[in-house]
Amino acid sequence: MRNAVHCGSLESERYWREEDLASLPAIPDAKALAIVQAMDEMLFVFCGSGDVLLTRQGMNRAQYDYLQSLGYAFSTNMDTLSLEAKESVPAQAALNVFELLGRMDAGQEPDRLIPEGALLEPFAVLPGTQEAVSRYKLLPTLPNEDIVRAVNTKSYSTAMRDRLGLPNIALVVNSMEELLQSGQALLEKGAFLIKDEYGVSGKGNQLVDSERMLRRMAGHLESSRNQGKRIRFVLEPLLDRETDFSCQFQIEPEGRINLLSVQQLVNQGFAFGESHSPQPSLLDKLDKEGYWETMRSIGRELYSDGYYGEVCVDSMLLRDGSLAPLVEINARKSMSLIKHYVDRRFKQEGMHTCLIQVPLAAMGKVHYEELLERMEATGILFSLETGEGVMPLTSSALQPLDPARTAGSVKGKLYAALTYRSEDSKHMLIRTLDESLVRTGYTILR
16 A cells, blocks of 8 residues: 655635635734644644655654654654745745645755655645645645635535525625625524635634624725625525534545544634534434435535545534534535544543644743643543543644744644543543643643
8 A cells, every 4th residue: 555645734725715806804813824834733643654744844753752652653844844045934834835845945854755656645635736746746636626626615515505405595695786785685684694705714704793794894895896806705694503513524536425424513603612522412313314315415416526535514403403414515624534533543432532722822932842741740641551631633833933923922722632531531631731731831821
């Protein structure tokens, strides 16, 4: 079997976006981007023995040694992937990892790590992926980039509901006039969302709960239209959500669809908060209401449109007990798929697992290896011997490289998998983890 090269940029939607598409108002956040770019370390969960993981910032040696102790046998870069003085640091930060790899000089670290003829396993197909495939002589079993871009739009998910005969309350608007007219009609029944074509969790959704807010959005978008930008958004009434969950499946290049898992989500607003295994009552409901066949149907339609690879479909259980099986399609790997791979490797009978994030800040340099040592000393660091505890999934995301930073604190996040026997033991792990972070020098921001 051929070895694989794993890499990617987790904020894929940022790179799919067309330049002439109008966007919702947002404050640029270089610190948030730096954290997301460092999250590519989590792709180690997909590595088999002998595979290569390329991460943008380079993995901390202590984290690499810890993962090797858990049985992961991959190679990785320890130094930051960067171009040799051809472009400024901010300009390099704007590139996705494939664009970066494609422009690197011969003889840099990836040349020594990547074996010729290996399979590329990206988080998602992005601009520059095919150039990186050619540059490093990898095997391209990848779908076309334009197809990937198209099937990841919100309007594609909206059209898919009609194709499958699912209830569809969303409207696609292509002009200011449609936005105002449809928005006024929706407001008569309640609040609604304006969804960006490439919106992601935490960004790209704007709640509109008054005519004043609608006019403010219209004023912003009118300014964009005057600059030649296209208007294209999805309007959707705000659903009365009980639970968010998602289904992960894979479409093989020959078209076979493999259902992999369902993961329940605890979101913070519209952003990822926690991912855990679904309650049995939810799985029973999905069985009774034909959810799995709906997912297979989505897979078949995606394949007929030319897409294959990993898929994560976001779904909801509403407070009235009904299902919204298709909220949106993410034709890429996902945080929930990362959770599934952790389960597949480490979850034992009678144990529970979840993925968490802890927002942090630190003044000055904090040594990650000290955090691991402290977690081990307090008995909460996950090990094969105990089969429970906290498994840090990233090291660089705790203090990511931020080209915009000149002084002051550095913001980061710890992403971790928890394996525990009961809710009491879960609370103990989180409490002791918080104490370890604070004693190492981090400030917890939640």
